[in-house]
Amino acid sequence: MTKAAPLLLSALAGATALLLTVTAPATADPNSINPIPVLNGTNGLPNLPGRTKAVFQVTGMASPNNTENYNVLGTDLGIMWDNGNGEMLTAFGDTAGLGIPNLLIGSTWAWRSNILLRSHTQNPGNGIFFDSVVRDIFGQARDLIPSPKIPFIEISRIPTAGIAVGGTQIMSMMSVKTWDDVGEWTTNFSSIAVSGDNGENWVELPATRRPNDGGNANFQMNAFVKGGGFVYEYGTPSGRNHPAYVARVPEGAVGDLGAYEYWDGGKWQKDVNAAQPVIGGGVAEMSVQWNDYLGQYIMLTTDPWNSVVMYTSPNPEGPWSAPSVLIDTRELPTAYAPYIFPYQTGRDLYFLTTVHSQYNVILMHTTL
Template identity: 40%
Template sequence: MSALRRSVVLLTTACTAAATLAGVGLAGPASAAPCGNEGLLGSSPLGQALGNAFGSSGAGPLLGRSSAQGALPVVDSGNTRPVAWVTGGRSPNRTDTRFGITGTDLGISWDNGSGQTLMAFGDTFGDCNAPRQQWRHNLILRTTDTDPADGVTIGDGVPGDVRSGAVVASATPRYASESIPALEVSGVEVTTIPTAAIAIDGVQYMNFMSVRQWGGPGRWVTNSSAIAVSRDNGQTWATDPKTVRLNLPVSIPGVEQIDDSNGKYQQSAYLRGHGEDQYIYQYSTPNGRYGAAFLCRFLPGNILDLSKYQYYTGDAGDPWSSETTKSKAVVTEPVSELSVSWNKRLQRYLMLYGNEANGTIAMRTATRPEGPFSAPVTLLTRQQLGGVYAPYVYPSTGGDDRYLYFTASRWLDYNVMMLRTDLSQIAVG
């Protein structure tokens, strides 16, 4: 989608949304602190520093040149332990000096199909005293590390090298480039954030959400979700307009997939079927962290054709439908950022997500992609490690299937860490 066409779509959406936004109650900022700001995007201390995306004035005090990342947290009870920081100045990767990353989140990881793991990160900050605090809406890092037991090692970024550790320009070889731009206009489009990714036949596909407005902790409003495509290993990305799922019942020429049920598919996780199952499954939630999880599936060659998607209905006699409106929840709310994978040790599908209501990172299992899913098993509580969110399964175990490795982010540090769950301590029915 061209920048002009994207602007027209989003501005039209914003006009239609104006009355809706008035009744949503978007009073407070989210609760993160990149560069020492009181909130992540949308709080007044960021105003002049980052411009009209935040609709405020006056830049508040900053905490030096980087985000306030602490030492790796220690968890001495339960089934899950932090392994290492992946990002930040305290990480072995020193992303502050090597990639201009002092604060970021998410770290969605997937096998690129040719010996690398790609990782997609959300809103990213660098030098906190630089113009706009070196804010990028999202970016990609790459690694060949298949043993996460001591964390993830990311190689140097090399200009023009599509297999190097980061996408960098020759003029700024120590500054990771943004992947998908945003308009940066509050109430229209503040940012664009990856939510899921997968490789099919050497092509990379990344699902992302266009955020219209931040709300209170765990709440935000999206314009849409869509799929961006990269045919050069994440070096460049192009949004396919046919995959846009608008989060409002509006009519935009050339975008046909518009109905109220698209709101269920704003944040996603991809899963490959196990064994002879040829389908790719897409689990999704509405915007924010308080919705249920829904499910659709498609054959790999149809990922960009939403008309070929099938939606889980919950009807045992007719479980899959081409109608989005028949999509039923597979896991009840609240489900925040999630990831799903097949686990060899457990011989089950495994879902990780955050529960915003009780402050836990939870795991559920199922023998079929559509479930039924087990009751949640707690991996972390807020008492053990507060402010942790967005658990994404890492696609390698280093050869030891006792452990499940996943990345997660913590508000206090606004950086991504690798964690490890001891599956021998997990009972499954």
């Protein structure tokens, strides 16, 4: 960011006070937001009375990471994975910054749909600190896969999962066609993008596109986890409050949709239309990881009331437990998209979640 940036921030301060801060529990449309601290009603970390505590603001002007230095004033998601060499990559979704606003989609901000930051933080007890960011020629965080941001064509291309296989970084993304009612949106397709240079440059694999119809409609928002030589892909339809499904593919064949198998409730099948839910409903943005302390797989998501919840299972395909609440919606009604820190931390469970009312990502801690 140039030296003029502080002046631009000052000039925007009055204008941002007029922006609408969305406080509906499960809003989807990211365009009417205000990421400026104090002006959006926030001052410091949320004080949560339940089992989970907010420990560190990861992004935004109130973060020790000072992400405004590369034009990230506000963002959401926070999908973390190990790159295979002990470095953590984190993909963020719709990101607000300074620049030419996209008035076509009703945004006062310049928007990017998918950005990536890197970190060597292994113990997040004192926060997650970033070492580098994928930048444009002006030093600002840039889109990994560009999106035209045209309603009814593609309004955003948003990451939903990431994993490393054999030195290749793999990211699942959804092409959003429209923002619909609260908690609902319509996708064109989901697909996989890959990077061979530690996330600096990405290429979409068109052959991995899953159109939003038939059985493929159940894999529009995804989560990845490895196990037994397979990559397991958990999927839901676009939007929130849906069933979750699971597929698996040999690690070396992630880019080949013909190599995937789908859990039909009793066995693995090649037919995507045979997939049956492993969790019957109430699933939104999700993350899945094996947890050494519990000796179980865990899934974090939000439920229909917008509480952050955790499911557990001894196997990738289930059976999955009933959900336990980590953050009650009454504590933090605009929280969504809980993503698990990728390194084992014993009884301490760390995850990122977005708080829409301040449109930034916060590190959370709970004790298992």
